[in-house]
Amino acid sequence: MALKTTPTDAPATTPAPPKTGGDLRRFFNQHDNIVQLVAITALVFVVMAALSPDKFLRYYNFESISFIFPELGLLSIAIMLAMLTGGIDLSIVGVANLAAVLAGTLFHHLAPGASAGLGLGSALLGIGLALVVGLVAGALNGFLIARLKITPILATLGTSQVFTGLALVLTGGPALVGFPASWTFIGNGKLFGVAFPFILFAVLAAAIGFVLSRTAFGTRLMLIGTNAKAAVFAGLDTDRIVFQSYVLTGLLASIAGLILSGRTNAAKSDYGNSYLLQAVLVAVLGGTNPAGGRGSVLGVSIAVLALMLLSSGFQILRFSNFLIDFIWGGFLLLVIAINVARNRKRLG
Amino acid sequence: MSLLRRPETIVALVLLAAMLGIGFVNPAFWSLDNQFGLLKSNVITGIMALGVLLVMISGGIDVSFPAFAAAAMYLTVHGMVQTGYTGVAIPFVVATLIGLALGAFNAFCIRAFRMIPLIVTLGTASVVRGLLLGLVGTSVININKMPPQLIEFGRTDMIDITHTDGTRFGLTAMILVYGALALGVHLVLRYTMIGRSLYAYGGSPESASRVGFDTRKTLLFAYCTAGALAGFAGLLHASLIWLANPRDFVGFELDVIAAVVLGGASIFGGRGSVVGTLLGVFLLIMIKNSLILMHIDTTWQQVVVGAIIVCSTALTAWRDRKRVG
Amino acid sequence: MTDGLIELRHVGKRFAGIRALDDVSLTVRRGEIHCLAGENGSGKSTIIKVMSGVYQPDEGDILIDDASVKRMTPAESVGRGIQVIYQDLSLFGNLSVAENLAMNRYLKEGRRAVRWGETRQIARAALDRLGVELDLAADVESLPTSARQIVAIARALQAEARLIIMDEPTTALTRNEVERLLDITRTIQRDGIAVLFVSHKMREMLEISERLTVMRNGKVVVQGPIGDFTEASITRHMTGHDLSHETYRRPAVTETVPPRVAVEGLTVPGAVAGVDLTLRPGDIIGLSGLIGSGRTELALALFGMRPDHGGTIRIDGKEARLRTVGDAIRHGIAYVPEDRLSEGLFLTQSVSRNMLASSLDAVTRGFTVDRARAATVSDGMIDAMQIATRSGETPVGFLSGGNQQRVVIARWLLTQARVLILNGPTVGVDVGSKAEIHRIIRDLATERGLAVLMISDDVPELLQHCNAILLMHRGRIVQRFEGGTATEDSMGAALKALR
Incomplete structure (x- = not known):
């Protein structure tokens, strides 16, 4: 009756099958979220193209999407970064607007009444200022969350009010208009025939994707999001890494603000309020786990594209903008429901 | 817990200090019409805060109630205008029921999808607002079209005072409605099993179902009540400002959640009280409304509110860490 | 008529092809203190969940008072007087001692309203029954683990328990606290209530248990009166092998090397x-x-x-x-x-x-x-x-x-x-x-x-x-x-x- 204690029979609890083979299947298993998203996107595309081929499939339609989606895309990636550690950043829209407003205020100081005529140098100065706003705002969030240990939801709820409020104080309410030409290029320009915002988004998304999947920082971020306590026991400097992730979030938000104000040639304290919800939605849709530890730039990018196709399609079909809000919300609930159903099936 | 360490006591002390401070800068703060005005501005935020309190005690969060309030209010007023109905009681019942039904939808999604409430309620808020604006309409029903009975109801005062110069001001009777609802919620939380189940579920969902609570009922109660209170408050708001705007209440969730957190409720669930919430709402509204009295530009309002949230949560976090460490 | 309170007969349970329980027969008699010993993964917790109705066995019968129970559900189990005190105690840290103690009664009676005076009375009576005093108004999370455990036991008794199953009750207790727990267990037993200790630490259990069941790999290895066992024999049954004799010896090191x-x-x-x-x-x-x-x-x-x-x-x-x-x-x-x-x-x-x-x-x-x-x-x-x-x-x-x-x-x-x-x-x-x-x-x-x-x-x-x-x-x-x-x-x- 005595069990043998020879070491050889020990690892027999889980048989180890050969390591080779099934690469494609493994890819689908690991990235099933992305596969599902691509399928949804393709479906949206086909349905829209079938319903209104002449308008939907026009080059102009895709071009206008390529101008509009980058700001939301960047905000979604920003909120995904916060979600990776199980947090959230409700202040991204506030940061975006504050960055743009502060830059706008600077331009008005440099050339009162004629800020639209400012040169490249001033525009660069403004860009620098906007980015600094993003860094400082992100650092404030990071400090509150990583150091003072305030729940992210509440900390960023508070700072979003502060950022939006400061932008309101600076503008006094109405929108700031008249940005230098080189500034509006960020939102409206074309490089090699491609929308500049799109290029900016592609570069930044690739960079963040690279940081997350290929650097030690990205891996550590995922580990902290999976189990913050174990991360401490593994010797990860969790406070510093969480802090840095919020700084990065703030920086991305400020760049989104740059694009938004460049595109509209204006800055206001309450622009793009609905972006917060949409960014959360896109992040979750893109496979980000709001509890932390899972999420990818690729998923979020596809999700934002899918939703953009969807809304542009509905716009072409002359649905009101408000119904599009409804569709976004419905889409979020639907995807959550699908994920629940799939997980049940997998377990059962 | 001793009286001094209760969060309510701390909020009350802060409130008192703030009142003394504002009153010191500008004694007009203490004037009756300012105080009456303050109380009036408490009503809508306060009623919604009561609902959010229930949700937060259960360990959740709700950001959809402003959308529900707008929907309940606009649908009801719209219906009254269309049908020419002139009563007051039934519209309030209808608005409350609309909110309740929407709250039930929240509870269903949270329970069925096991998704964190923040995300679910963001989604339902978007759905409801989109449907309202897209299908029902976007035009504001202004004072010309508003049912006069509703306006009359909103103007009911319980105290009427005439200034020596002939201008009149009063204390709105709606404060009684608010008080009654607060008392009701307090009694439910303190003296009923469903109320206690909220605390139990917020403290430990698993234990709650192990000891035999019907946790589905608990969740349903929390989100339905939050929805119902929001629906009721929505219509009340329209009758107080004499117009029904389907875009109303945007961003309201921030103030209300901030007020509830200020009042000592824990975002992790299991803690919170009506008294604390009343104080938190009053503190927040008072500071927002008193900026003019303090000779500060009103554009600073949001900054001040944000700073209050950050400071109070930082203090709470610091206190909790000290207790653990 | 036996004196069995709950009896498992040839119970088996599988999870995803792995046998968690294999032909397990086990009887807990009325009013006895029984110890279920076994290493982690031996099937102890599965037994708890079968007895409490959380899991339905794949094969075999469950008998309560010598009558077979067709379908054991959590409600059925509680209704028959079986209470489990899990390791995490399942208490509400944010609620007072009094409320934690009275809650079960209210739930059982399907009450809608809470009377605080009655709550305190129920709580005081529950603690008196164990002969302990605690601050009824204190939040449970402010109590030390041992006191929380007492609250959990008192709460289980409130539900008219006939059998209390305690899952690893001594893990987080100091020696003195263990003594107190054992005293309380004896108090419970005097009221004719059976206790099933589930543990892999048999030392304390030896002092108090009357009968012992040892499990290993989903099977009952041995069962009998406690007098038949010694600590060494229990260990042997639990691990399935005698201690090997190859005690570790440190390889010789030169003393001039500073210690690590x-x-x-x-x-x-x-x-x-x-x-x-x-x-x-x-x-x-x-x-x-x-x-x-x-x-x-x-x-x-x-x-x-x-x-x-x-x-x-x-x-x-x-x-x-x-x-x-x-x-x-x-x-x-x-x-x-x-x-x-x-x-x-x-x-x-x-x-x-x-x-x-x-x-x-x-x-x-x-x-x-x-x-x-x-x-x-x-x-x-x-x-x-x-x-x-x-x-x-x-x-x-x-x-x-x-x-x-x-x-x-x-x-x-x-x-x-x-x-x-x-x-x-x-x-x-x-x-x-x-x-x-x-x-x-x-x-x-x-x-x-x-x-x-x-x-x-x-x-x-x-x-x-x-x-x-x-x-x-x-x-x-x-x-x-x-x-x-x-x-x-x-x-x-x-x-x-x-x-």
Whole structure:
């Protein structure tokens, strides 16, 4: 009756099958979220193209999407970064607007009444200022969350009010208009025939994707999001890494603000309020786990594209903008429901 | 817990200090019409805060109630205008029921999808607002079209005072409605099993179902009540400002959640009280409304509110860490 | 008519093809104190869940009062007077003692309203029944663990319990508190209520139980009156083997080499009151003592997690300041935490990432993680540690407890650790893996010259695999046993003497 204690029979609890083979299947298993998203996107595309081929499939339609989606895309990636550690950043829209407003205020100081005529140098100065706003705002969030240990939801709820409020104080309410030409290029320009915002988004998304999947920082971020306590026991400097992730979030938000104000040639304290919800939605849709530890730039990018196709399609079909809000919300609930159903099936 | 360490006591002390401070800068703060005005501005935020309190005690969060309030209010007023109905009681019942039904939808999604409430309620808020604006309409029903009975109801005062110069001001009777609802919620939380189940579920969902609570009922109660209170408050708001705007209440969730957190409720669930919430709402509204009295530009309002949230949560976090460490 | 309260007859239960229970027959008699012993994973918790109606058995019968129960549900179980006190106690920390105690009654009676005066009366009566006094108005989370346990027991009694099942009740208790728990158990028994202790620590149970059932690998190995057993025989039944005789001996080292770790006068406020400790290469030093003796805090101080510690720590002869975990890792110190799941592992992440968590810098070239190198390193470790996994990319949560523990140890080998602190290295690990983990630890000490500090409650484990065992009590080391000379009896007696 005595069990043998020879070491050889020990690892027999889980048989180890050969390591080779099934690469494609493994890819689908690991990235099933992305596969599902691509399928949804393709479906949206086909349905829209079938319903209104002449308008939907026009080059102009895709071009206008390529101008509009980058700001939301960047905000979604920003909120995904916060979600990776199980947090959230409700202040991204506030940061975006504050960055743009502060830059706008600077331009008005440099050339009162004629800020639209400012040169490249001033525009660069403004860009620098906007980015600094993003860094400082992100650092404030990071400090509150990583150091003072305030729940992210509440900390960023508070700072979003502060950022939006400061932008309101600076503008006094109405929108700031008249940005230098080189500034509006960020939102409206074309490089090699491609929308500049799109290029900016592609570069930044690739960079963040690279940081997350290929650097030690990205891996550590995922580990902290999976189990913050174990991360401490593994010797990860969790406070510093969480802090840095919020700084990065703030920086991305400020760049989104740059694009938004460049595109509209204006800055206001309450622009793009609905972006917060949409960014959360896109992040979750893109496979980000709001509890932390899972999420990818690729998923979020596809999700934002899918939703953009969807809304542009509905716009072409002359649905009101408000119904599009409804569709976004419905889409979020639907995807959550699908994920629940799939997980049940997998377990059962 | 001793009286001094209760969060309510701390909020009350802060409130008192703030009142003394504002009153010191500008004694007009203490004037009756300012105080009456303050109380009036408490009503809508306060009623919604009561609902959010229930949700937060259960360990959740709700950001959809402003959308529900707008929907309940606009649908009801719209219906009254269309049908020419002139009563007051039934519209309030209808608005409350609309909110309740929407709250039930929240509870269903949270329970069925096991998704964190923040995300679910963001989604339902978007759905409801989109449907309202897209299908029902976007035009504001202004004072010309508003049912006069509703306006009359909103103007009911319980105290009427005439200034020596002939201008009149009063204390709105709606404060009684608010008080009654607060008392009701307090009694439910303190003296009923469903109320206690909220605390139990917020403290430990698993234990709650192990000891035999019907946790589905608990969740349903929390989100339905939050929805119902929001629906009721929505219509009340329209009758107080004499117009029904389907875009109303945007961003309201921030103030209300901030007020509830200020009042000592824990975002992790299991803690919170009506008294604390009343104080938190009053503190927040008072500071927002008193900026003019303090000779500060009103554009600073949001900054001040944000700073209050950050400071109070930082203090709470610091206190909790000290207790653990 | 027997005097059986609940009886399992030939019960079997499978999960995903694995037999959790295999032809288990077990009777708990009315008013008896019965102990169900077995290692983690032996099937004890499955039995609890079958008795409480959480799981339905695949085969066999459940009888209550000699009548077969067709379908055992949680409600049925509670209705028949069976109450389980889980390890986490399932209390509401944010509610008062009184409310925790009265809640069951209210729920059972389907009440809608709460009367606070009555709540206090119910609570007072419940505590009186156990002969204890507690502040009824205090929040449960403000109470020490032992008091919480009393609240849990009192609450179970409120539900007109006839059988109280206690899952590992003594784990977090000090010796005095265990005594109190045993007293309370006797009080309960006088009321004719049966108690089923479920535990893998049989020492306290021997003092109080009347009958004992030992489980191993889902089967009942042996059952009988407590008088038929000795501690050694229970261990043998639980583990399925006698203690092997090959006690660990440290390989000879030259005394001129400075010790790996030399600790002098180490203090941690409120936990450790001056400890001297020397670990040489090849040492496996055991550290035992009751929960709360300061042993975990001592380990955490060495691992840089108690920056408030005092005294001097020398690593390889040089004084080291260990203020952060990073400091400790740089000095070659590794710590395998007590609670593997919550402190050791990133369950949804891959085996490879789990292993490399602490040595990412070593596989980073420039800005990026060198994937090929990371794969080589982790695959090498998987082979070296004989970790049974599909690949390095499998989430670590899919592995068995023993393999998971190897992943955690492997993580530290990759940091070039020279000092390995293990806290409960084989808790929750099946018998086969346990032996393998012991072998790995011994190899690390003899072949790689690591100095090992092994914290454990498992006396046979310590005796067999340590060349010396330290006994800690109230923040001090009170006794040292040299390997080979100590016996289970001498250590058991010493542990028992700690009051």
